[in-house]
Amino acid sequence: MHQVTFRFENNAPEVVVTAAPDSTLLDVARSANVAIDAPCSGNGSCGKCRVKLLEGTVDGPRTQHITEEEYAEGWRLSCASKVASDVVVMVPDIASAYQSRMKTADLSSPQELAIFRALEEKIRAAGIAFENTFVQAELTMDEPTLDDTMPDTERLTRALQAQGYETVKLRYPAVKKLAHTLREGNFHVFAAGLTENGVLTVLDVTTDAQPMYGCAIDIGTTTVTGVLLDLKTGEIKAKASAGNGQIRYGADVINRIVEQQKPGGVARLQDAIIKETLLPLIAVMCKSAGTAAGRILRMSIASNTTMNHLLLGVDANPVRMEPYIPTFFHWDGLQAQELKLPANAAAQVRLAPNIGSYVGGDITAGAFTTGLWDQDEFSLFIDLGTNGELVFGNRDFMMSCACSAGPAFEGGDISCGMRATDGAIEAVQIDKETMTPTLKIVGDAGQKPVGLCGSGIIDVIAELYRTSIISAKGQFVREGARVAHDAHGMGRYILATAGESETGREIAITEVDIESFIRAKAAIFSAIHTMLASLDMDVSVLEHVYVAGGIGSGINMENAVRIGMLPDIDRSLFEYVGNSSLAGAYAMTLSDAANEKIHELAQGMTYLELSTHPGYMDEFVAACFLPHTDAGLFPSSVQE
């Protein structure tokens, strides 16, 4: 048994662990919860899991992702390196970049709350009340005496009945601590619960009148975001985000389902999202709001179909295997304790309903927030996450579809790609004459670039095309200081030289990267086109285009049109709606009518299966150009 010592470029404390026989460095890292990015889940194809061997030996081939020079310096792919002695390795920052630090939002920033304010206005206007049936009753009881010995539950029930709640049910979390609570409060307490069909179900009894809390969570494949809110006023009390802990088992849903099938996989993936992600995330929010998780009485979760199956520990394999059958679309009656979610054990858990194996609750929740179901004119809703999902329609009908855009929008499949964390290049401009780039970097002033995130990739490709540095096929057609070629003649554009970058490694975008990304944007555009064509329509019918998702925050719509990802229509029709999945979950938490409406929308939405739809492949191939083989579709995308 060999020992593996992980050291970290960012000077985090080193981790020493014993390697199980025959395990790779990635296996060992996973077992020790050491964050090493492996979007391909360790099959050697993505090249992201590189670490530097400082001492000892590992067994394994040099792969295409490591140059001979790098190999000599000690660089190895951790997924392709079996531990062959005691070893010491250095984990570079970029390899652990996915483990995005927990971020708590500053609620004094108007931007943070804008989406919720806008939502409430829009949804109320559509006739959906922002109300629920939670109640909090203040109770003052006589203290028991030798002549008045009724048990605590009966005393509480009678006090509630005196306030008009005829039928009262008590749930375990309230009863378990009732003796203590009543006595601590000198029999003056607050009972919090839910009224349904004339029955008050008490979930919690407290000595203070703290708000009843709800929690809305968006579980993205990459990032998890939550808000903690006052269940009666809707006021947001805290907001935070963190990386989805499952990501070490693969960047996309397929790799995670594969991992779930392995022995112990169900629990491993459930623990990664619940224990490792939601638990600290909710703890941080509760701390910031000055409350405890036990005060959360309702939780609403919006997520894609695979994410909600993995969350529940439900076998997701039939989702990925023909004929692609999820266990559930919608499902009522889930309780926090069934998943050991950090909340009152009897808290109600609402799941945003799925409508297909690849169009999940995040999309139904998101589409709801746009209000497109309340409009006469036609709208398109696009969620650009690890996958791309679309909803098209109006008050009369809605159609959805999903396309496999791959992880390119989030920096996967791109040699210098990374997520939109510190050091990511999120916007690029290129001077046509000098070819010199101007970069906008995520992070504090003076942050040097580390890699390229989704919005940066859109920008750099759009700018390379506009400045005629690359052709419509994505090939380099101009030479210059920033353009280089490798031994095989493959071109690349250098965004930052080794000296300019944070890591001392050049940051460039290669022809292979551009090809990957063109396929991703082509998937989106051809999905839009195919869906509209299936209805005998085209992009001219669109009156609104709502763009949502993690990619979106820095997205330059002009450039997204220029590369042929979004349709070439009046730019004022585009609206970036942020994390609409989270906003939808917020509405579900607060409003029973919104929850019903989201379920109603899901029931009524048709699902177009693109992969078997005639004509989709042709559309896709036609879109694999800048901006498109049919340049007439993009009149405003011209080269200078």
Place this chain on the structure above:
Amino acid sequence: MHQVTFRFENNAPEVVVTAAPDSTLLDVARSANVAIDAPCSGNGSCGKCRVKLLEGTVDGPRTQHITEEEYAEGWRLSCASKVASDVVVMVPDIASAYQSRMKTADLSSPQELAIFRALEEKIRAAGIAFENTFVQAELTMDEPTLDDTMPDTERLTRALQAQGYETVKLRYPAVKKLAHTLREGNFHVFAAGLTENGVLTVLDVTTDAQPMYGCAIDIGTTTVTGVLLDLKTGEIKAKASAGNGQIRYGADVINRIVEQQKPGGVARLQDAIIKETLLPLIAVMCKSAGTAAGRILRMSIASNTTMNHLLLGVDANPVRMEPYIPTFFHWDGLQAQELKLPANAAAQVRLAPNIGSYVGGDITAGAFTTGLWDQDEFSLFIDLGTNGELVFGNRDFMMSCACSAGPAFEGGDISCGMRATDGAIEAVQIDKETMTPTLKIVGDAGQKPVGLCGSGIIDVIAELYRTSIISAKGQFVREGARVAHDAHGMGRYILATAGESETGREIAITEVDIESFIRAKAAIFSAIHTMLASLDMDVSVLEHVYVAGGIGSGINMENAVRIGMLPDIDRSLFEYVGNSSLAGAYAMTLSDAANEKIHELAQGMTYLELSTHPGYMDEFVAACFLPHTDAGLFPSSVQE
């Protein structure tokens, strides 16, 4: 830090454990789950926790429970001995006798099932249907295809709707494994659930048509007994009993409540009953029935008020402190998962309702089984466990009370007392002339005596009194081979000499023991008398006396009358009804009407608080004689 090695007289494998600083041998034994009997919970008063020091030294005084000779041999009270070096101690069999081995009942013995058969007959005759609303539906569904991609939950729901179940709810345990179950069964499965108010709630979906199981449990302070049954037919599939794992924290409810108040005590007592007792008990029953705990869809639990509070992790301290307020009497809606009980996570848990701090669900369940609530004539129900509880009444009214009989009926507070396990003397006859005893011993033929259990104590005192060896005050008044006196003149009767006993220690009953027991029997009789007197009645109104409880199995009614414990009425009116608490729990599991009736009985039963009742103390003092100061109450108890 010192090491403690426990060796066992019964040759169980030795246990080695590190002692926390300043801990006694009993502390160390508890931390290591080594069973050492300590009915007084370690305050030095009972003298039951003696062990023999083989190596090393302990700090602590010799107590009254250890003779100088024994002290020299190494005998120590483990609760009074602090570990002062590495030590090796021997745990005698009697010290671990409480850890009564798990016993599985032989269901081919008609005796084992008699109580349930008799119950069903009696209860049906009283108009209570033995029915519940569990259903098991056999479903055959079309397998999904690319043209029929509805999710599994919808497919299942539609199949159930086709059988007439209009509204279907699915609980988590069924949904979690649904994908697997449907495919394993080729979409031919069995759905088990509960119908209530027109809603079918599915708890389990399986590929086989195994019965739906229910589980009825009696949680006694000392012993826990359960039956596993077919929820539709009522057939008993397994029966088993085990010691209550909480016993190492004290023999009576008060000591356990004290332990619950200590840091971590709530979890410790809950673990002792759930993890250490119910889990193995139910596992044994499931194994014997060829099923799994997940197939248990309803559990009914009858237990005294303290036991059900400790089971639920509910603070029991207000139960023991004036004004003696339990958290609950009755409480609906508990689920197995809330207590992590070994059953289907969504299984319904029914609790037999309490009617006072010291008259619990075991008594309401037990009183139900006697049918006294359906009779015109007056009956008395007596449960002789660690406490004594009484119910008196008929179809028009019922009154209950509890008396603190102490642990004497189960061998506590008696120098050679033990529980009714192997080696216990359970019946005694004494020859008037020779004073020689004839003993009946629990265990296989040839078993030598170890100690004296409750029914044996009743016998020996009755026989000593009949044969005029002791006086009405319980003092020795005849001399002879079997009577001895210590240095202070205290008399004792020798049941087995050191040579005749299993342990090599003499087994005797002392004047102090007899005094203790007279107080216990006086508590019972004076409770009967006081309760009847409070209604202006006396024992002549009694048409039935039902005796239940652990003590009862070997009880000689004649001797119980002779010592003045039970009233001197026609012996044919006495009926031993065995474990009526378990039988009541069985009825609650199987029959919704029985469950309702038990709750109705509990609602209607009055509770007489004896401790503050005028006259009770006088009655008690008057009963502290053999048979009673008013010998006219016991005309048939005469000395020969």
